[in-house]
Amino acid sequence: xxxxxxxxxxxxxxxxxxxxxxxxxxxxxxxxxxxxxxxxxxxxxxxxxxxxxxxxxxxxxxxxxxxxxxxxxxxxxxxxxxxxxxxxxxxxxxxxxxxxxxxxxxxxxxxxxxxxxxxxxxxxxxxxxxxxxxxxxxxxxxxxxxxxxxxxxxxxxxxxxxxxxxxxxxxxxxxxxxxxxxxxxxxxxxxxxxxxxxxxxxxxxxxxxxxxxxxxxxxxxxxxxxxxxxxxxxxxxxxxxxxxxxxxxxxxxxxxxxxxxxxxxxxxxxxxxxxxxxxxxxxxxxxxxxxxxxxxxxxxxxxxxxxxxxxxxxxxxxxxxxxxxxxxxxxxxxxxxxxxxxxxxxxxxxxxxxxxxxxxxxxxxxxxxxxxxxxxxxxxxxxxxxxxxxxxxxxxxxxxxxxxxxxxxxxxxxxxxxxxxxxxxxxxxxxxxxxxxxxx
Amino acid sequence: xxxxxxxxxxxxxxxxxxxxxxxxxxxxxxxxxxxxxxxxxxxxxxxxxxxxxxxxxxxxxxxxxxxxxxxxxxxxxxxxxxxxxxxxxxxxxxxxxxxxxxxxxxxxxxxxxxxxxxxxxxxxxxxxxxxxxxxxxxxxxxxxxxxxxxxxxxxxxxxxxxxxxxxxxxxxxxxxxxxxxxxxxxxxxxxxxxxxxxxxxxxxxxxxxxxxxxxxxxxxxxxxxxxxxxxxxxxxxxxxxxxxxxxxxxxxxxxxxxxxxxxxxxxxxxxxxxxxxxxxxxxxxxxxxxxxxxxxxxxxxxxxxxxxxxxxxxxxxxxxxxxxxxxxxxxxxxxxxxxxxxxxxxxxxxxxxxxxxxxxxxxxxxxxxxxxxxxxxxxxxxxxxxxxxxxxxxxxxxxxxxxxxxxxxxxxxxxxxxxxxxxxxxxx
Numbered sequence: 001x002x003x004x005x006x007x008x009x010x011x012x013x014x015x016x017x018x019x020x021x022x023x024x025x026x027x028x029x030x031x032x033x034x035x036x037x038x039x040x041x042x043x044x045x046x047x048x049x050x051x052x053x054x055x056x057x058x059x060x061x062x063x064x065x066x067x068x069x070x071x072x073x074x075x076x077x078x079x080x081x082x083x084x085x086x087x088x089x090x091x092x093x094x095x096x097x098x099x100x101x102x103x104x105x106x107x108x109x110x111x112x113x114x115x116x117x118x119x120x121x122x123x124x125x126x127x128x129x130x131x132x133x134x135x136x137x138x139x140x141x142x143x144x145x146x147x148x149x150x151x152x153x154x155x156x157x158x159x160x161x162x163x164x165x166x167x168x169x170x171x172x173x174x175x176x177x178x179x180x181x182x183x184x185x186x187x188x189x190x191x192x193x194x195x196x197x198x199x200x201x202x203x204x205x206x207x208x209x210x211x212x213x214x215x216x217x218x219x220x221x222x223x224x225x226x227x228x229x230x231x232x233x234x235x236x237x238x239x240x241x242x243x244x245x246x247x248x249x250x251x252x253x254x255x256x257x258x259x260x261x262x263x264x265x266x267x268x269x270x271x272x273x274x275x276x277x278x279x280x281x282x283x284x285x286x287x288x289x290x291x292x293x294x295x296x297x298x299x300x301x302x303x304x305x306x307x308x309x310x311x312x313x314x315x316x317x318x319x320x321x322x323x324x325x326x327x328x329x330x331x332x333x334x335x336x337x338x339x340x341x342x343x344x345x346x347x348x349x350x351x352x353x354x355x356x357x358x359x360x361x362x363x364x365x366x367x368x369x370x371x372x373x374x375x376x377x378x379x380x381x382x383x384x385x386x387x388x389x390x391x392x393x394x395x396x397x398x399x400x401x402x403x404x405x406x407x408x409x410x411x412x413x414x415x416x417x418x419x420x421x422x423x424x425x426x427x428x429x430x431x432x433x434x435x436x437x438x439x440x
Numbered sequence: 441x442x443x444x445x446x447x448x449x450x451x452x453x454x455x456x457x458x459x460x461x462x463x464x465x466x467x468x469x470x471x472x473x474x475x476x477x478x479x480x481x482x483x484x485x486x487x488x489x490x491x492x493x494x495x496x497x498x499x500x501x502x503x504x505x506x507x508x509x510x511x512x513x514x515x516x517x518x519x520x521x522x523x524x525x526x527x528x529x530x531x532x533x534x535x536x537x538x539x540x541x542x543x544x545x546x547x548x549x550x551x552x553x554x555x556x557x558x559x560x561x562x563x564x565x566x567x568x569x570x571x572x573x574x575x576x577x578x579x580x581x582x583x584x585x586x587x588x589x590x591x592x593x594x595x596x597x598x599x600x601x602x603x604x605x606x607x608x609x610x611x612x613x614x615x616x617x618x619x620x621x622x623x624x625x626x627x628x629x630x631x632x633x634x635x636x637x638x639x640x641x642x643x644x645x646x647x648x649x650x651x652x653x654x655x656x657x658x659x660x661x662x663x664x665x666x667x668x669x670x671x672x673x674x675x676x677x678x679x680x681x682x683x684x685x686x687x688x689x690x691x692x693x694x695x696x697x698x699x700x701x702x703x704x705x706x707x708x709x710x711x712x713x714x715x716x717x718x719x720x721x722x723x724x725x726x727x728x729x730x731x732x733x734x735x736x737x738x739x740x741x742x743x744x745x746x747x748x749x750x751x752x753x754x755x756x757x758x759x760x761x762x763x764x765x766x767x768x769x770x771x772x773x774x775x776x777x778x779x780x781x782x783x784x785x786x787x788x789x790x791x792x793x794x795x796x797x798x799x800x801x802x803x804x805x806x807x808x809x810x811x812x813x814x815x816x817x818x819x820x821x822x823x824x825x826x827x828x829x830x831x832x833x834x835x836x837x838x839x840x841x842x843x844x845x846x847x848x849x850x851x852x853x854x855x856x857x858x859x860x861x862x863x864x865x866x867x868x
Contacts, residue, residue: 136500136502137501137502138479138481138502138503138660138661139456139479139480139481140481140502143456149501149502149506149611151500151501151502151643152501152502154501155501155502181500181680181683181684182500182501184680184684185684188684207843207844207845208844208845235845236845239746239843239845242744242746242843268785283693283694284694285674285692285693285694285695285696286691286692286693286694287678287681287682287690287691287692287693288681288685288690288691289685289688289689289690289691290689290691315857317858321864331861333861336849336850337850341649341668341669341670342649342668342669342670342673342674343646343649343650343851344646344849344850344851345850345851345852346808346850346851346852346853346854347849347850347853348853348854348856348859349859350859350860350861352859353859353860354861359861359863361863362863365863365864365866366863366864366866367861367862367863367864368861368862368864369859369860369861369862370858370859370860370862371856371858371859372856372857372858372859373854373855373856373857374854374855374857376807376852376854398681398684398685399681399684399685402681404674404694404696405696405697415713416779416780417713417715417780418715418717418718418769418777418780419769419770419777419778419779419780420776420777420778420779420851420852421778421779421807421851421852422779422781423770423779423781423802423804423807424804424805425781425802425803425804426750426803426804426805427787427801427803428781428783428785428786428787428800428801428802428803429786429787429788429789429800429801429803430766430783430786430787430788430789430798430799430800430801431788431789431798431799431801432789432793432796432797432798432799433756433797433799
């Protein structure tokens with residue numbers, strides 16, 4: 001990504017909203033020539049240069065001015081002061097169902113919306129099959145919008161937005177209402193759009209979603225830009241601020257949260273949870289497009305040979321060994337430990353470690369991934385480990401080989417009497433509080 | 441309950457007639473002819489449900505889930521198939537759909553309860569409880585057009601669960617409301633499903649796994665899979681991966697082990713030591729014993745957490761016996777118990793005598809929880825009693841929000857200490 005052309009240049013943007021006074025009073029002020037009485041500044045002097053081809057994440061609490069800024073950037077709201085210059089066609093998805101008519105069908109709404117984006121009638125017609133296919137809502141495309149669920153509305157809105165030849169896509173968190181397949185499709189689209197030189201501005205509450213899509217992030221607070229820069233750095237500061245942690249900015253990208261050393265032994269339970277680990281099940285259920293085959297998966301202590309008995313509270317390493325049947329660029333190896341009823345307890349992958357220095361595995365070679373963590377205390381029961389090799393990024397990837405129940409972990413003895421995991425106690429103390437300390 | 445509570449749907453189909461324009465529809469009606477295009481929103485869907493079923497219905501947007509539920513709720517008629525429903529059905533498909541914006545919350549609640557078939561007397565008797573559950577305070581007597589969408593949803597849900605339903609149909613409402621409302625709703629649903637029926641539409645696979653005993657997946661109007669939530673979610677997950685891969689040489693092999701063979705362990709068999717079951721509703725023998733509770737971090741009350749930080753849960757009791765112990769559970773936003781801990785075996789500080797104010801401090805690192813809202817319930821219990829004597833209990837004593845720093849797919853994630861990928865030496 002080269003920082004070349006600026007596609008949106010916003011200078012000194014402010015946006016004030018009036019006191020909620022009556023119309024008459026407002027009219028009187030206008031007649032009297034007195035300046036409007038701005039009670040609330042949603043934005044207070046924001047500068048922003050958006051470069052062609054970049055993805056910018058905008059974060060901030062509710063009421064920080066994110067949505068106001070987006071509306072001003074795409075021109076649906078005028079700033080009180082300041083200027084915005086834009087080059088290129090902007091396609092924005094700001095509010096669910098905005099601009100749609102509930103009595104018209106999906107097709108009719110798509111036509112109107114595409115026309116509003118400046119597409120010619122002929123173009124709209126040729127693209128309608130593409131819009132219909134992307135929305136993928138079956139027969140509902142020809143049913144009135146009022147029969148749509150919120151997820152179907154989001155599908156339609158996104159399908160239109162991506163077919164209007166925009167060079168800038170502005171997305172305000174509406175993707176959350178779609179199902180997971182659609183969310184992935186949208187993320188794939190946005191990645192492809194970026195790869196093709198498009199520009200994306202993306203508002204989210206989810207720090208994970210921002211760091212995985214965007215390299216640059218902007219943090220707004222009370223109408224001011226607090227930070228603007230590397231997404232990982234900005235997100236760490238933002239999250240820390242949410243937690244009231246005063247921070248010294250030092251980010252290595254991988255673990256921005258080394259607040260505490262990982263939990264170790266429990267004050268009461270230490271050594272009491274024993275787990276029996278099965279050997280790798282070569283015939284375990286699998287799915288994927290192939291190109292790679294997981295050949296072994298085991299746990300070890302400190303990276304040594306397979307351990308078939310492990311103890312909670314101690315560091316273990318999960319080894320996943322796979323053979324590349326073709327050359328694999330940017331493999332991501334991950335795992336999930338699931339309960340017997342199928343719920344996911346925990347898991348992680350190698351994506352963040354290799355995001356900036358992807359490894360490549362030549363065809364025909366074996367490769368090994370190691371993921372180390374402290375084994376949590378678990379209740380009695382049977383758990384399974386699902387290892388996986390995927391190719392791409394966390395957001396945009398295909399499954400090469402994904403295995404369920406490749407390794408079983410049986411907890412045979414445990415002091416945990418309810419729940420899913422053990423909370424690791426550093427201390428449990430019973431005392432008589434000093435006078436005046438008991439809460440009222 | 442006069443008749444047996446059940447749902448028996450066999451071969452349900454729903455056909456829509458699509459016309460190029462409204463005039464075409466009218467023309468069709470006048471001529472008594474069929475439409476040029478007929479499409480099936482649902483085809484040959486069968487579903488049996490009995491008391492104790494909490495059925496999750498998965499499927500992508502537009503798959504036909506809502507149509508099916510509307511048919512079961514009786515607001516749409518099926519084109520084919522037979523449907524028998526025993527018991528009173530209450531459907532929360534469009535939250536507050538029947539509300540009149542100019543009427544107050546109380547008036548809307550009254551109308552809505554009448555529509556669900558509750559008589560006037562019962563409605564008035566239950567009104568305080570409805571309004572309390574909704575937690576809308578003074579807004580009860582304000583017109584609902586002044587309500588936020590959250591208040592709207594809370595009131596609609598509150599009315600719905602006070603109408604003696606035998607079958608509840610819920611369409612993805614879990615996102616509404618604050619921590620307390622969510623926790624109360626989830627507890628209600630779990631309790632309800634013990635001897636009645638809940639049908640629950642979601643695209644949240646985790647919620648279906650956590651809440652439901654059965655699941656069906658509807659795709660393109662037909663049942664693509666049905667069975668245990670684990671089996672159905674696995675099928676759904678695999679199909680999602682397939683659709684993303686574009687179906688090129690996508691291979692699926694093998695089957696999951698059945699849940700029965702894995703769930704041989706009874707929870708009772710876990711341990712001999714006494715513990716307090718927070719999913720029970722005991723009658724506390726010393727109400728008021730618990731004076732308060734707080735989750736603190738670095739000397740301050742905790743509000744928003746990210747996971748990994750060390751916190752202290754302080755539970756204050758006014759005058760417990762020396763052997764009495766404090767217990768707590770951590771619940772996730774679906775109300776399921778993530779962790780339980782008690783003070784049996786705790787270190788005793790100075791001055792801990794019977795009858796004196798006592799504080800029990802649990803110091804622990806918060807797990808790497810996914811973003812969401814969490815609640816802690818606390819209890820004080822007497823030791824060595826069978827069944828355990830609950831002295832006092834305080835549900836939702838502490839609530840907090842988690843904003844996770846990672847994309848986390850598990851209930852309680854671990855921190856990676858190290859991760860590496862290496863090409864191995866050939867010949868190994």
